[in-house]
Every structure is written in structure tokens, then in C-alpha cells.
Amino acid sequence: MNNYKALNKTTANFSALTPLSLLQRSAKVYPDKDAVIDADLVLSYGELYQRCCQMGDALKRRGINAGDTVAILSPNSYEMLESHYSVPMAGAVINTINIRLDAATLAFILGHGEARVLFYDTAWENVVRAAVADLEVQPLLISIESKAGVSDGLAQQDYESLLMEGDAKASWQRPDDEWDAISLNYTSGTTGNPKGVVYHHRGAFLAAMTNSMVFEMTPETVYLWALPMFHCNGWAYTWAITAVGGTHVCLREVDPMAVYRAIETHGVTHMCGAPVVMNMLLQELGREGLTLSRPTQFALGGAAPPSSVIRKAEEIGFQITHLYGLTETFGPSALCVPQPEWQALPLEQRALKMSRQGVSTHGLDEVVVLDVVNAEPVPADGKTLGEICIRGNTVMKGYLKNPEETANAFSHGWFHTGDLAVMHPDHYVEIRDRAKDVIISGGENISSLEVEEVLYRHPQVSEAAVVAMADEKWGEVPCAFVSLIEDSKAIAPEEIIKFCRELMPHFKAPRKVVFGELPKTATGKIRKNILRDSLSQ
Incomplete structure (x- = not known):
């Protein structure tokens, strides 16, 4: 007989985890401390x-x-x-x-x-x-x-x-x-x-606690809200800053000089953002010759920062942490934990290390790379491609009113990200390609299929394919490859772009349109890999 089974849950030894308790605790521990600063309003x-x-x-x-x-x-x-x-x-x-x-x-x-x-x-x-x-x-x-x-x-x-x-x-x-x-x-x-x-x-509570640990937050933390709170609930930092009794500083819109003034005025210690935010800051502050009076931790989501960005950020006073995650994983699910010996490496080599998506956060059980056919782990050789798959407490319940997509996402007992990656010998994950044709522009997801659907509404469009095109400011933007209906009149790329902008948010519309025959496989599928490669030539 297992005597341990006889011990039961009671109100004295068990309660449902919720981030609401984090606010209740901070209100008791720090009742008079600044909790949120929004322009000229301050709430304890x-x-x-x-x-x-x-x-x-x-x-x-x-x-x-x-x-x-x-x-x-x-x-x-x-x-x-x-x-x-x-x-x-x-x-x-x-x-x-x-x-x-x-x-x-x-x-x-x-x-x-x-x-x-x-x-x-x-x-x-x-x-x-x-x-x-x-x-x-x-x-x-x-x-x-x-x-x-x-x-x-x-x-x-x-x-x-x-x-x-x-x-x-x-x-x-x-x-x-x-x-x-x-x-x-x-x-x-x-x-x-x-x-x-x-x-x-449960996931929100654990994501909050995990994020505060990952970002080394304390009651002295002053967090600047450059990351939108509407995006994955602010990567769960809406709850994480409160967990440690830190101060939230609200920023209505991202303007480089407003960010700089907020950092200097309030003594900001931490902030998050997409690569576009970091690029804006580096360009504007660099142009003005400004540096931070104290170091500020910057958690960077999206594309990995190149060595030039890391160098400029460190010169100005930003210390970068690279995060990887999805909406389905409460935001951050992996981070590139810096090892002490990396600091001795030349910048280019250190940037290569820092560009990897890294290891799982504390709230997850595992982040692995699985073979796309048999769902078995790929060798940790830094070469063999597989799909990043995740399991643990900070994974969504599922997709609302969409049991089929939920079942697909959770097949084989894992959440399937659709991102293709390799596993390095030190067990750090590195993305090599996206299985999904999602364009991440300024931290926002753009479905290529959604843009293509709009393109096909144009009376002169015969075929269309949309892929990600590198952009210095936004990281990635949509580029449309279009084949026109035979004998159609000549049309300028700007007309196609204008057409799309009238039917969808401007940030989703193509920034560039290339006319011509689209490359296809033997079965007639458009070869987007060739289109992507053509943009880098």
C-alpha cells in the first residue's frame, strides 16, 4: 500500500496557480511603491x-x-x-x-x-x-x-x-x-x-515567474513598455514585473527619443522589443551621439542580432538577450543563455553563439528538434535539420473553436512550431528556416497566404506568391511575385501595392512586386525557395 496516496489536497496545502496572486502579494509587500507610471499618472x-x-x-x-x-x-x-x-x-x-x-x-x-x-x-x-x-x-x-x-x-x-x-x-x-x-x-x-x-x-503564473528569473529581475527593476502589451500579453511581462514588485513604465508609441528620455528619467533597467525597435534606437541615438547613463537590459525577440547590432548596442549601453518564442508558448520559450567563456571570444564568434535560439525557459519541460517524418530527436550535430517541438506548462490550452488545428499542433505529444532547426552538441537550438510561410515584420506575424488571397482578387493577377524580403528597419517585409493574365495591359508595381493596401492593413501589404513567370515543381507547386533566393542575389 502506498501510504503517501492517503495525504490529500486541502485549502491549507494547495491552491490553483494564478498571476492574480502576484499583484495581491506586491500590494501587501510594497503598498506605497510606484507600480505603474503612465505619463503624469503614477499608481502605487x-x-x-x-x-x-x-x-x-x-x-x-x-x-x-x-x-x-x-x-x-x-x-x-x-x-x-x-x-x-x-x-x-x-x-x-x-x-x-x-x-x-x-x-x-x-x-x-x-x-x-x-x-x-x-x-x-x-x-x-x-x-x-x-x-x-x-x-x-x-x-x-x-x-x-x-x-x-x-x-x-x-x-x-x-x-x-x-x-x-x-x-x-x-x-x-x-x-x-x-x-x-x-x-x-x-x-x-x-x-x-x-x-x-x-x-x-497555471501557464500565466509560471511564465511570469520564469520571465522574472530569465531576465534577472528584482524589486529594483524598472521596466519600459516598448513591447506592446497586446502581443502575447506583453510576453507575460505584464505579470512578471508585478511578481517581483518592479515598476511598469508605459510608453504609448515607440519613438527613439521618447524611449531614451524615459530610460534616463525613470532609470529603466529592463525592456523588450522586436529587432525593428532596437534598430530604430541604434540609428537615432547613434546619429545624436547619445549613450545611456546606466546599462539597460534589452530582451530581443524575432531575428537574431548580427554582430554589428550587438557592437552598436553595447557601445550605447544596451545589453542584449536573445529570446525565441511563439504566441502559443506565452511568448518566450527559449533563450540564448550566455556562457562565461563567450565573453573572451572575438565579437563575430560571440555573435554567432548569441544568434542561436538556445535552451528552454524554466516553465517548459523540453525544447527539442525532432525529425519531421518519425518525430524522433535528430542528432545533436549542428547539421541535421528537424522541427522545433516544445512541451511543458507554458504552452497554450489550444486554439479556440478549432479542434483540428489544435490536434495538429499537439500531434505526437508535442507542440509543433513549424520552425526548422538544428541541435548543436551543447544542446543549443538554432533555427535554419521556417516551415511555415509566415513573415515576421516588426515583431508582427503576416500570413503569406492572406496576402496572396488579396493579390488574387486583382483582375489582372493570374498567379501570386509572397515571401519574406529582408528589410533594414522591419527585419522582414512581404515581397510579392506576380504572374499577370495573358494579354493583360501593362501595370506598375505601385498599382498592385495600392490595391492590397485598400483591402488589408498597410503593414501586411507587399513592399515590393516582381512580375514574371513563377517557378514550379513537377506537380505545379510554386517553388518559394527559388523566389527567396532570388531576393538575396
């Missing part, structure tokens, strides 16, 4: 906690129940940060939405996620108006009044007046099950319509 941890409890109670009084979706369309702001706590305090699921999306995509997300409430910054009132006009069931519209826009009557109420309907002393309950959903994030993936990635409370 005590105030932040009370406001979140109050808004959570207000939502419940409005009939928001467990499992309901509450969406928010906002740049980085104290309201966006509060929603990461207040919405799940009501038992609901927070859906943070990309502010760069067009009305049609916004309408799809609100409808697919069945949003009961939409908090929105008034700067985006026009796109919200167009989006909700197409919905059969409209969410309760709550405006977040900002200097960038004024509400003209679309919203039923504003954020602060809704807040006043709640009780600041209201209690909240942990989720019944830590596997309950906490957030919904949409990613474009490889299909036209975005997929709804569902996170759970």
Missing part, C-alpha cells in the same frame, strides 16, 4: 490592486461571468495593465487586440471570441465603429478617453465611470481550476483568419 501597488479589484467587481455587476470574453483595444497604458488583472478577477478571459488591425479583422476577432465587453482607446473609435457595425451581437463598448482621440457617442460608457460602479474592497476568487482560461490572443499563423490562442492561469 496598493492603488493598482484596489482599482483592479474595483473594476473586476464592476464587470461582475454588469453580468460578466466566468468564461466570458472581455476584449481591449489599446496601446500600452495603465488601463491595459489593469485589465490583465481586473478581467480575470471577474472570472473572465482577457482578449488583447492588436491596434494595427483593420476593421474587418477586428470584427472577426470580436465575433469569433464572442466578446461581451470591448474596452477601446478613443483614438481607434473609427475602426471600432466600422467593426461593430458588422457584428450580429455587439459587445458593451467602454471608451478609454485619451488625448489622441475623443469619443463622439459610440461608447455606452467610459472606463473611469464603469470603475466607479465597483467596490474597491471587493474580494476575488482564484479560478476553480488553474487550467481555466485567463487570456485569448489571436495570431495570423498560416491562414487568412487569425487563430485564437488560449492561455491558462
Whole structure:
């Protein structure tokens, strides 16, 4: 008989993991400490906690129940940060939405996620108006009044007046099950319509704790929000900074000089961003001859930094950590942990080491490279290609209302990333190619199939293929290869680009169009590898 089995879970020795408890703790430990700075507004941890409890109670009084979706369309702001706590305090699921999306995509997300409430910054009132006009069931519209826009009557109420309907002393309950959903994030993936990635409370808690460890955060951390909070819930740093009692500094939009002033004014110690943000900073600060008065840790997602970027960053005062992850893995799932001996290497060799995607974060069990045919681990020889596969606690629940895609993503007991990589002898992973035709531009995913679908709507387009083209500012941008219908009139590339921009967000439209016959395999499939190679010649 196993006597250990007789010991049971009780309220004294077990509770569901949730990042909500992290805010509760910091409010007790650091009640008067600056929790969030947003322009001229400063909230202490005590105030932040009370406001979140109050808004959570207000939502419940409005009939928001467990499992309901509450969406928010906002740049980085104290309201966006509060929603990461207040919405799940009501038992609901927070859906943070990309502010760069067009009305049609916004309408799809609100409808697919069945949003009961939409908090929105008034700067985006026009796109919200167009989006909700197409919905059969409209969410309760709550405006977040900002200097960038004024509400003209679309919203039923504003954020602060809704807040006043709640009780600041209201209690909240942990989720019944830590596997309950906490957030919904949409990613474009490889299909036209975005997929709804569902996170759970357990994963959010562990991602927060993992990220604070990975980034070596402490109560002295001052974190600058250059990374959008709408992107993977800010890579879970919305919860991670709170976990250590650090200070959130909100930045509405990324302007290099605004970033520099915020770093110097507030003593910023940590920040995250896509390569485009780093490039903007290096170019502008380098042009102005500015350096940081103290080192700032910069976690860089997306493409690996070349040696020239590393050199410039270190000269200005940024210390780079390279992260790898996906929306499906709560953001960061691997990082390139620097080894002490790397510092003695010449910069070029050190850059090669740092460019690898690295090893798993603490919240995961494994990050492996598996053979794409038999799902067995490939040799750790730095040569044999396979697919990066992941398993562990900081992996999504699945795709909302999409059991087929969920089953495919989790086949053989692993989450399949679609990224092709090698495993080095030191067990550091390095991506070599993308199996999915997703273009990562400025940290945002662009589905090549979505762009191709729009191209095929043009009356003169016979065939189209879209691939990633290197871009100094954005990392990657879409490039369209187009074959015109026979005997069609001549058309300029700019006309194709304009056509696409009228039907989709500008950042998704091709930046370059190349006309000509498209290379194909014997079975008629377009050979995108040849098209990609032609761009590098």
C-alpha cells in the first residue's frame, strides 16, 4: 500500500496557480511603491490592486461571468495593465487586440471570441465603429478617453465611470481550476483568419515567474513598455514585473527619443522589443551621439542580432538577450543563455553563439528538434535539420473553436512550431528556416497566404506568391511575385501595392512586386525557395 496516496489536497496545502496572486502579494509587500507610471499618472501597488479589484467587481455587476470574453483595444497604458488583472478577477478571459488591425479583422476577432465587453482607446473609435457595425451581437463598448482621440457617442460608457460602479474592497476568487482560461490572443499563423490562442492561469503564473528569473529581475527593476502589451500579453511581462514588485513604465508609441528620455528619467533597467525597435534606437541615438547613463537590459525577440547590432548596442549601453518564442508558448520559450567563456571570444564568434535560439525557459519541460517524418530527436550535430517541438506548462490550452488545428499542433505529444532547426552538441537550438510561410515584420506575424488571397482578387493577377524580403528597419517585409493574365495591359508595381493596401492593413501589404513567370515543381507547386533566393542575389 502506498501510504503517501492517503495525504490529500486541502485549502491549507494547495491552491490553483494564478498571476492574480502576484499583484495581491506586491500590494501587501510594497503598498506605497510606484507600480505603474503612465505619463503624469503614477499608481502605487496598493492603488493598482484596489482599482483592479474595483473594476473586476464592476464587470461582475454588469453580468460578466466566468468564461466570458472581455476584449481591449489599446496601446500600452495603465488601463491595459489593469485589465490583465481586473478581467480575470471577474472570472473572465482577457482578449488583447492588436491596434494595427483593420476593421474587418477586428470584427472577426470580436465575433469569433464572442466578446461581451470591448474596452477601446478613443483614438481607434473609427475602426471600432466600422467593426461593430458588422457584428450580429455587439459587445458593451467602454471608451478609454485619451488625448489622441475623443469619443463622439459610440461608447455606452467610459472606463473611469464603469470603475466607479465597483467596490474597491471587493474580494476575488482564484479560478476553480488553474487550467481555466485567463487570456485569448489571436495570431495570423498560416491562414487568412487569425487563430485564437488560449492561455491558462497555471501557464500565466509560471511564465511570469520564469520571465522574472530569465531576465534577472528584482524589486529594483524598472521596466519600459516598448513591447506592446497586446502581443502575447506583453510576453507575460505584464505579470512578471508585478511578481517581483518592479515598476511598469508605459510608453504609448515607440519613438527613439521618447524611449531614451524615459530610460534616463525613470532609470529603466529592463525592456523588450522586436529587432525593428532596437534598430530604430541604434540609428537615432547613434546619429545624436547619445549613450545611456546606466546599462539597460534589452530582451530581443524575432531575428537574431548580427554582430554589428550587438557592437552598436553595447557601445550605447544596451545589453542584449536573445529570446525565441511563439504566441502559443506565452511568448518566450527559449533563450540564448550566455556562457562565461563567450565573453573572451572575438565579437563575430560571440555573435554567432548569441544568434542561436538556445535552451528552454524554466516553465517548459523540453525544447527539442525532432525529425519531421518519425518525430524522433535528430542528432545533436549542428547539421541535421528537424522541427522545433516544445512541451511543458507554458504552452497554450489550444486554439479556440478549432479542434483540428489544435490536434495538429499537439500531434505526437508535442507542440509543433513549424520552425526548422538544428541541435548543436551543447544542446543549443538554432533555427535554419521556417516551415511555415509566415513573415515576421516588426515583431508582427503576416500570413503569406492572406496576402496572396488579396493579390488574387486583382483582375489582372493570374498567379501570386509572397515571401519574406529582408528589410533594414522591419527585419522582414512581404515581397510579392506576380504572374499577370495573358494579354493583360501593362501595370506598375505601385498599382498592385495600392490595391492590397485598400483591402488589408498597410503593414501586411507587399513592399515590393516582381512580375514574371513563377517557378514550379513537377506537380505545379510554386517553388518559394527559388523566389527567396532570388531576393538575396
